[in-house]
Amino acid sequence: MQVAAFYFDGKTSRRHTVTLDVADGLATISGEAERVCPINQLRVSERLNRAARKVTYPDGAYLEIQDNAAFTSLLHATAHRDSLVVRMQQNWRATLAAAATLVAVLVLGYLYLLPLAAEVVARSLPISVEQRIGDGALDFLDDHVLLPTQLPAARRTAITTRFRALTAEVEGVPHYEIVFRKSRIGPNALALPSGQIVLTDEIVTLLDDDDAVMGVLAHELGHVHRRHLMRRLIQSSAIGAAATALFGDVSAVIANVPTVLLDMKYSRDVEREADDYAVELFKANGISRKKLAYVFEKLGEKEAAGGGVPPYLSSHPASAERVERILNAQ
Structure with a gap:
């Protein structure tokens, strides 16, 4: 069986008209060029609809x-078989199956592998990195969202002193600092990777209950202890976080801080962790968990009264189910 072909020697652009024949494991071309080569040394290109195949x-x-x-x-006569990848490319069912598998792997990786990797990386970062990120985040908030606090010094001291007393006897409490600010966007509180817990004048005034304020701080301390913001930052800048872990360059993660802070939404699992942490802290100090539930009830009332969704509520999704879970926690 002879096959018409053009032969190129790979050294010049000259085209040689030849015929190809295969016998006894040898590929022979004849015509304007002649050559013999074992077929097991030749590489055959994959099949395409509108392109000539190459050997x-x-x-x-x-x-x-x-x-x-x-x-x-x-x-076919020489029992040649394309590679598995080529055969799959030529089979639409295999192609669809491969595409579906890829999508499934990406989804599962995003939902399960990335959060796990983020937790591992967050726990391996040195404290100095978290301090730099936290300081940069607070500077950003002070420039765009926060104002100097107007709470009286005595009130601020009382809140700080009481919360220090609550955490004094609890084992494993991380370093933290309560930072008071006035907010341009209403009642709010958030925890930074450096251990700074930002408490706004507006949420203190809205709650008007020291035990409830302790609940807000306990919840945010849970975020600090579990490194939730650091994990969120790493997940949203996975490549930069990997570079941070390998080379110590935190610029990629720091650059992502403003975006994450302005869209601070934790998953329900993460919020449950912080709630459970606050419940345990209250239990250790003999404070009723009703005060913790009161935080979300009060914010919910503000929303229902037409005051809009309080920022603390939008970033910490509260619901009747969540309040019930706090009250019924074992």
């Missing part, structure tokens, strides 16, 4: 097949 020699010379139908018959 490449070990030294870079190649054949450009002109009669694809005859060449296909020749391949």
